[in-house]
Amino acid sequence: MADRLIHDAAAVLSIGDELILGQTLDTNSAWLSARLTELGVRIVEHATVDDDCEAIASALRRLAGRARLVIATGGLGPTIDDLTRRALADALGEGLVEDGQMLSAIRLYFAARGTEMPENNRLQALRPESASALGNAQGTAPGLHARLEIDGASADCFCLPGPPNEMRPMFEQFVMPRLNPPAGGVIRTRVIGTFGLPEATIAERLGELMARLRNPVIGTTASGGTVSCRIRFTGAAEEADEAIAQAERAVREAVSPYDFGADDETLASATLKELRRAGERLVVAESCTGGGLGALLTDVPGSSDVFCGGWITYADAMKLGALGVDKSTLRARGAVSEEVAIAMARGALRAAEEAGAPAQHALAITGVAGPGGGTKDKPAGTVWIARASDRGGEIEVDARRFLFPGERRAVRLRSALTAMAMLRLALIGAGPVKLLGQQG
Amino acid sequence: MADRLIHDAAAVLSIGDELILGQTLDTNSAWLSARLTELGVRIVEHATVDDDCEAIASALRRLAGRARLVIATGGLGPTIDDLTRRALADALGEGLVEDGQMLSAIRLYFAARGTEMPENNRLQALRPESASALGNAQGTAPGLHARLEIDGASADCFCLPGPPNEMRPMFEQFVMPRLNPPAGGVIRTRVIGTFGLPEATIAERLGELMARLRNPVIGTTASGGTVSCRIRFTGAAEEADEAIAQAERAVREAVSPYDFGADDETLASATLKELRRAGERLVVAESCTGGGLGALLTDVPGSSDVFCGGWITYADAMKLGALGVDKSTLRARGAVSEEVAIAMARGALRAAEEAGAPAQHALAITGVAGPGGGTKDKPAGTVWIARASDRGGEIEVDARRFLFPGERRAVRLRSALTAMAMLRLALIGAGPVKLLGQQG
Numbered sequence: 001m002a003d004r005l006i007h008d009a010a011a012v013l014s015i016g017d018e019l020i021l022g023q024t025l026d027t028n029s030a031w032l033s034a035r036l037t038e039l040g041v042r043i044v045e046h047a048t049v050d051d052d053c054e055a056i057a058s059a060l061r062r063l064a065g066r067a068r069l070v071i072a073t074g075g076l077g078p079t080i081d082d083l084t085r086r087a088l089a090d091a092l093g094e095g096l097v098e099d100g101q102m103l104s105a106i107r108l109y110f111a112a113r114g115t116e117m118p119e120n121n122r123l124q125a126l127r128p129e130s131a132s133a134l135g136n137a138q139g140t141a142p143g144l145h146a147r148l149e150i151d152g153a154s155a156d157c158f159c160l161p162g163p164p165n166e167m168r169p170m171f172e173q174f175v176m177p178r179l180n181p182p183a184g185g186v187i188r189t190r191v192i193g194t195f196g197l198p199e200a201t202i203a204e205r206l207g208e209l210m211a212r213l214r215n216p217v218i219g220t221t222a223s224g225g226t227v228s229c230r231i232r233f234t235g236a237a238e239e240a241d242e243a244i245a246q247a248e249r250a251v252r253e254a255v256s257p258y259d260f261g262a263d264d265e266t267l268a269s270a271t272l273k274e275l276r277r278a279g280e281r282l283v284v285a286e287s288c289t290g291g292g293l294g295a296l297l298t299d300v301p302g303s304s305d306v307f308c309g310g311w312i313t314y315a316d317a318m319k320l321g322a323l324g325v326d327k328s329t330l331r332a333r334g335a336v337s338e339e340v341a342i343a344m345a346r347g348a349l350r351a352a353e354e355a356g357a358p359a360q361h362a363l364a365i366t367g368v369a370g371p372g373g374g375t376k377d378k379p380a381g382t383v384w385i386a387r388a389s390d391r392g393g394e395i396e397v398d399a400r401r402f403l404f405p406g407e408r409r410a411v412r413l414r415s416a417l418t419a420m421a422m423l424r425l426a427l428i429g430a431g432p433v434k435l436l437g438q439q440g
Numbered sequence: 441m442a443d444r445l446i447h448d449a450a451a452v453l454s455i456g457d458e459l460i461l462g463q464t465l466d467t468n469s470a471w472l473s474a475r476l477t478e479l480g481v482r483i484v485e486h487a488t489v490d491d492d493c494e495a496i497a498s499a500l501r502r503l504a505g506r507a508r509l510v511i512a513t514g515g516l517g518p519t520i521d522d523l524t525r526r527a528l529a530d531a532l533g534e535g536l537v538e539d540g541q542m543l544s545a546i547r548l549y550f551a552a553r554g555t556e557m558p559e560n561n562r563l564q565a566l567r568p569e570s571a572s573a574l575g576n577a578q579g580t581a582p583g584l585h586a587r588l589e590i591d592g593a594s595a596d597c598f599c600l601p602g603p604p605n606e607m608r609p610m611f612e613q614f615v616m617p618r619l620n621p622p623a624g625g626v627i628r629t630r631v632i633g634t635f636g637l638p639e640a641t642i643a644e645r646l647g648e649l650m651a652r653l654r655n656p657v658i659g660t661t662a663s664g665g666t667v668s669c670r671i672r673f674t675g676a677a678e679e680a681d682e683a684i685a686q687a688e689r690a691v692r693e694a695v696s697p698y699d700f701g702a703d704d705e706t707l708a709s710a711t712l713k714e715l716r717r718a719g720e721r722l723v724v725a726e727s728c729t730g731g732g733l734g735a736l737l738t739d740v741p742g743s744s745d746v747f748c749g750g751w752i753t754y755a756d757a758m759k760l761g762a763l764g765v766d767k768s769t770l771r772a773r774g775a776v777s778e779e780v781a782i783a784m785a786r787g788a789l790r791a792a793e794e795a796g797a798p799a800q801h802a803l804a805i806t807g808v809a810g811p812g813g814g815t816k817d818k819p820a821g822t823v824w825i826a827r828a829s830d831r832g833g834e835i836e837v838d839a840r841r842f843l844f845p846g847e848r849r850a851v852r853l854r855s856a857l858t859a860m861a862m863l864r865l866a867l868i869g870a871g872p873v874k875l876l877g878q879q880g
Contacts, residue, residue: 014486016661017659017661017670017672018659018661018668018670019470019473019486020473020483020486021473021474021477021483021629021670021672022469022470022471022472022473022474022475022476022477022483023470023474023629023631023661023668023670024470024661024663024668025465025466025467025470026465026466026469026470026486027465029462029466029488030459030462030463030464030465030466031462032462033459033460033461033462034461034462034463035462036462037461037462043460043461043462043490045487045488045489046454046459046460046466046486046487046488047485047486047487047488048469048485048486048487049485050483051659077639077640077660077662078639078640078643079639079640079643079650079659079660080650080651081650081657081659081660118640118641118644119644120640120643120644121640138845138846140640163662163663165845165846165847165850189461191463199517199518199519200517200518200519200558200560200561200580201558203518203519203520203560204558204560210519210520210521211520217521219457219458219491219519219521220517220519220521221456221457221458221463221464222517222603223464223603228458228463228464230457230458230461230463232457232461284731284752286731286734288738289735289738290731290734290735290737290738290739290743290747290749291724291726291730291731291732291733291734291735291738291750291752292731292734292735292738293731294726294730294731294732294734294735294752294754295729295730295731295732295734295735295852297730298728298729298730298731298732298752298754298852299730299848299849299852301809301810301811301812301848302812303730303754304754304755307730307754307755308754308755308757308758309730309751309752309753309754309755309758309762310731310751310752311749311750311751311752312724312731312734312749312750312751312752313749314734314738314743314744314747314748314749315744315747315748315749315797317748317795317796317797318748318749318792318795318797320795320796321794321795321796321797322749322791322795322797351762352758354761355757355758355760355761355762356757356760356761357755357757357758357761357762369741370741371741372741372742405578405605406578406605407605408739408741409739410605412735412738412739
């Protein structure tokens with residue numbers, strides 16, 4: 001029953017032992033799905049198989065029976081465990097031939113880097129007889145395109161290399177131009193990001209907006225303190241913009257002021273935007289996050305106009321020496337305390353001023369990320385976050401204690417995000433807004 | 441043909457619009473696969489479907505026809521788009537009942553946090569009649585276990601919540617005890633991590649070790665400069681340890697000194713281990729990575745004994761003020777230059793000393809992460825990395841220019857990893873070893 005060809009639909013196949021063994025995360029399926037959805041193509045399935053010629057060939061044929069577009073990634077490398085070329089040939093019932101043009105392109109790739117082509121890479125110039133090779137500007141693995149006929153229907157099958165920096169431009173160059181707009185209209189999506197409320201509370205605020213049969217349909221997903229409200233419209237192209245805009249307004253009204261942005265906007269880019277709007281700058285003082293807050297902020301291109309930098313004060317000596325935290329305070333209250341968090345934030349404002357990179361805001365984080373280091377009073381997951389803001393006059397300080405669930409990585413990420421949320425809410429003048437995990 | 445039940449095999453199903461739309465990365469399939477592989481269970485498939493009751497039910501039945509163990513994650517939340525409970529009931533041909541014990545557990549969860557259960561969460565106490573509910577210590581969503589009969593064969597079907605911090609302990613508690621050791625022996629894996637050589641060169645060095653029909657079978661996977669050599673043994677339990685150890689020795693000999701560790705060891709943990717062995721400490725000075733190097737190092741629990749912290753000198757003023765980089769040098773050579781990288785590293789050693797947190801090594805990174813900011817001489821991806829080491833006597837300096845391919849995120853990650861690799865190779869006394877992306 002599931003083997004009917006679905007028009008205007010696509011299936012994504014990921015190939016690799018490392019995926020099926022769980023050693024590598026599959027980011028390609030998500031990326032391809034996001035791009036295809038934007039382009040109005042419905043995804044019917046993701047599947048993953050290992051580096052086994054039969055498994056790949058049989059998955060290609062099964063998926064070609066379900067969707068008119070199949071995109072496979074991986075298994076095009078230069079080593080003998082890269083079997084996608086042969087599997088596609090088997091699925092087509094053909095042999096492999098060497099593609100002279102592709103061989104030259106691979107040789108050129110190496111020549112441009114001042115080395116000769118290793119003999120292994122010659123494998124990458126092979127293609128099934130009826131397939132065409134797709135050039136790869138970022139690497140040595142050409143992609144492949146072929147038409148697979150299954151039960152009289154025919155599917156476009158694209159095999160692209162696994163490394164995302166090679167796969168992505170090849171998708172844009174070779175796959176995108178072949179997509180027809182869907183017959184029944186378009187699928188349009190928008191994601192409203194919120195931070196600081198539990199998913200169930202967001203759902204209660206959204207209420208009837210989440211009813212399953214509405215169009216746009218609205219759903220939520222939670223991940224480490226961020227709850228995304230996903231809006232998906234299916235219908236006539238000319239109604240899409242207005243329907244999405246209306247739904248976005250309703251969602252934002254329901255979840256305000258926890259909504260920080262739409263689609264690609266991250267809490268970091270939203271925070272930087274508010275700093276830019278205010279014409280103010282930020283420095284950070286990080287203990288348990290070890291640079292993670294700075295890394296998230298600088299993930300956003302062009303952040304240097306409002307983010308000066310900061311201090312990673314992982315060892316206590318750095319807290320004392322670089323930020324001037326008082327030694328007796330640190331001894332008496334411990335590194336994870338309100339007093340030390342505030343001293344770090346104030347110290348960062350002062351040190352930035354002294355360094356000639358003055359900032360209006362400092363965010364300081366000190367906590368027990370775990371798994372070790374916790375005590376009864378300060379269990380793993382306990383984090384103090386302080387914001388110090390100097391906008392002329394007295395320095396305004398906001399320090400809060402949090403208890404974050406989960407593993408070390410989750411606690412660290414949550415800490416960095418929560419610090420940004422504290423600053424963003426202050427910048428938009430939201431007043432005292434409690435954030436998820438906040439104690440007292 | 442693919443619908444035969446495979447004994448001692450498992451299939452993994454991920455459920456969620458956010459996955460099929462590509463808005464969220466599926467980490468659960470990889471984690472479950474890694475755990476199951478370690479436990480000797482063969483994975484036959486990963487599949488992903490959206491929050492659609494029919495799609496979930498039909499995937500559950502299809503996979504139960506292929507493997508005796510099906511693990512599904514997601515769709516157990518408290519909102520109306522969480523449909524796994526109903527889909528499992530449909531797949532079983534049963535109705536849903538409220539589980540009194542689970543309802544009490546959910547109420548208790550909220551009571552322990554000082555709040556009342558939102559009415560939405562009551563949904564989570566529902567289960568198919570013949571299913572049993574599985575307690576969740578980390579959250580409100582109970583899991584479900586049922587036996588699905590397909591064509592006379594029967595599969596154990598576990599539905600676990602999507603959030604990893606809830607799913608993982610529930611897997612250990614409820615699924616693991618039900619796995620029988622495989623009849624034909626065990627699957628044992630080891631991954632040797634290497635950093636700094638291209639995948640094809642690693643493959644050439646491995647040569648015949650990678651032949652497809654050997655046991656253990658050895659394969660490679662590349663990701664951002666790291667090439668993992670995966671060793672997988674299938675056979676009698678008593679032969680596994682020796683076979684794996686032998687293969688590991690052969691792999692390491694072939695790829696030395698680029699091999700940094702096995703299995704869970706990361707380049708960061710390997711670097712920290714060498715520092716610990718030498719009894720030395722590290723500080724960092726980060727420009728284009730913005731804290732990412734510190735964040736990677738402190739991802740490793742217990743890093744504070746050898747990692748003091750550092751300076752995020754994103755704005756040029758911070759390079760001058762906090763690290764004492766010379767203004768005229770910065771003007772004349774630009775922030776992305778050998779001179780500034782060296783001055784940052786030397787400055788970090790000096791500033792750490794002054795702060796009372798002396799270190800023997802400093803790593804400095806300054807580059808053009810892109811997408812903007814590149815010039816003809818210094819295109820996006822150009823990064824200078826300097827190591828300054830003070831082990832008494834003159835300070836030893838090693839500065840290198842790199843050109844890293846890919847997007848901003850890839851360049852930043854590669855920069856941080858390459859800095860660690862430079863230090864690790866120096867600490868093990870590997871001599872001058874060229875690293876991937878190094879210019880000249």
